[in-house]
Amino acid sequence: MDTNIRITGEAGQGVQTIGGLLADSFAALGLNVYATQSYMSRIRGGVNSYDIRISDAPLYSAREEADLLVALNRESLDSNLAAVSSAGKAVFDGADGGDSVVSLDMTGAAKEAGGSARMVNSVAAGVVFAALGYKPDRLFDALTNQFKKLGEEAIAKNHACVGKGIEIAGQLKGAVKAPEPGKAPLGEVVSGSEAIGLSAAVAGVKVVSSYPMTPSTGVFTHLAYLADKYGIVVEQAEDEIAAINLVCGATFAGVPAMTTTSGGGFALMAEGISLSGMLELPAVVFLSQRPGPATSQPTRTAQQDLHFAAFAGHGEFARAIYAPGTIAQAYDLMRKAFETAHKFQSPAILMADQFITDLQQNIAALSAAPNPIDRLIIENHAADYVRYAVTDSGISPRAIPGGGAFVVLDSDEHTPDGHLTEDLDERVMQQDKRMRKEEGMIAEVLAPEIYPLPAAEVFLCWGSSYGPCREAVDILRARGRDVCLAHFPQVWPIDPAKALAALGGRKVTAVEGNCNAQFALLLRMAGALGEFGAITRYDGLPFTAEYIVRRAQK
């Protein structure tokens, strides 16, 4: 049993405030919460919406239909009314929402009970709780928590607004079927961005340098929020080129460092990625995708930059790319990216997108205790130390400046001591050494997850399409279709053996948020995939289970 609540209004009307308040309150009630946002690239106006899906069972996808729609203005009502489910209800803040709509003067109620139109958020939250038939205790708690800095009077007024909302709900009370509380593990609501930022802080990142760009800014902001607690220098760079080069410098001097960006900014970083490949520095990039080309849809989602990330940077060098399917996995893979970058002294990228960075869920608590990764630095190196010693693994002992011998790095081809060379044999030796690291990375590639068990047909997915695919598989299997999913949490480099084990001999349908089924093409290039079908989406919205099911049944 699940219920989807959609709060919609123009930018600046408090859609996010109500959404966040409800998500926290539902989580405290012991419901599984899955909250997603759809917003436009503007600070005022437009139509924004905040969906909070609640259930007594774990959730993996947003839903297209709303069982309870709360519209704060006319335009938002009109553009969302068709999405109200057959048994659902629509509430409009005003006098004449129309025949099928419950019109409630929530702003008027806020003025009356709280003395300010801005408190419409609390009135609306009260209306929602009443419609779902939940007792408002947890909502009162959440408000108390939210307004404790503003003092008793603010808390009392907002509580009064909730009471007023419940009162004016009238015939709406208990009219929307809702899941039974108390079935979900109690945990705080966390967003993808928060989980990724926390993971980086816990893993010991000490320097973060970025230029703001939606949808990567959430991670940048959360790291700035955590900076004092974890002792991190967060520096806003003048541009993305500066950001990646600053990260290269910081890793050279000996601390884990990262940058955060989206496709356009990553494009500016391409030369710096190549630099970290050449200098063998553990540069870590958080890359949050949105649609392209160019500026495209700044606040929407996509999985269009996989080929770009896999090949960004001139020349040939090893890199690892991870792509989480859930918030918990994002937390794990952010750390993994730091570990791999340091083990192989190579760039590592955590690839996400607007959908999963903005996604909020209540999940088991993520550890916040500092647990710095091993930098794998050699200390007290002798005077004859050379930075780029040729080894079987391709991994050379890494020292940092300030120790027993000079550490010399050059972006030109270099001899093992790091000084530039134009000797062709030295060039081949160093290039081979660097490429041997890719063999080591391939041996450690994360295997795909098969859900629920191998089947004749397989939905091939990576990154954030995991959840919607998983619910789609559940729906289709319940209808008798022999289908499973194979989710790849690591998308580069590719281990053909692991991919073949998951996909070989099965009917493969790639489910990807791009036009070309980019990951399927990479697998094909690696010899791990033959013919395949594709369910793609590139309108800027995330996959939903319904979308995948509709396309799969065509």
Next chain:
Amino acid sequence: MNAENKKQAPAWCPGCGDFAILAALNKALAASGIDRKRLVLVSGIGQAAKLPHYTDANVFNGLHGRALPAATGIKIANHSLDVIITSGDGDMYGEGGNHFLHAIRRNIGVKAFVHNNQVYGLTKGQASPTSDIGFVTKIQTHGVVSVPVNPLALAVVEDCSFVARSCVAFPEHLEKMMVEAIKSKGFALLDILQNCVTFNKVNTFKWYKDRCKELPADYNPRDRENALRTSMKWGDEIPIGVIYRSDRKSFEEMTPALAAGPLAERYGK
């Protein structure tokens, strides 16, 4: 340890001003008592950017135009290191121009020694951001049209901690300016006029030697308006010396996460 790196043969033309800069740097480092093991020389790409290979130091020879952000990252990660940039006018004022503006704002304790010969060497003789109007090259066939960048005036306008100019024709002065820059707090800009024997037949060693004049002994580098006027002098007489000093706090002083000591040395402790 304070020896030149003899293993690397310089790729510079005989008579290049870079040799004088290298010699002055070695002397200035010795005079400043710098521990070479804790010194990082950072450069971008160009003939000047090869300098770090010809002396003993830790070296980060990165991308064209990107010496400043790399040096910034190094200094943030370990602010107990001495971080000196030695790179050219194209690297620092052209390709890296945006970083130049923002490095001064940030005021991190990196010392930038800019080899300014008003021409591109490694790419064979095109105009640089500091080439004078009318300077003819194989690309600027009718002469340079754009007004040259004035790095010193920009730095004064941005309240840079330390702004100085010297010239390879005056090696003792150059060494003195390097020592002063190293001693200063925050970001230091030392613009070094140097001849290019191969590609700049206008601004020759003699051309610079005839024009450069040391600032008078009573010059006050803390008078910002006068410093701006001084920084704009160019032509028959070119002032050399410490043009401007400011007492701004450095990035390191203003960043709480660095208060307890260098990040790289405290890691995991």
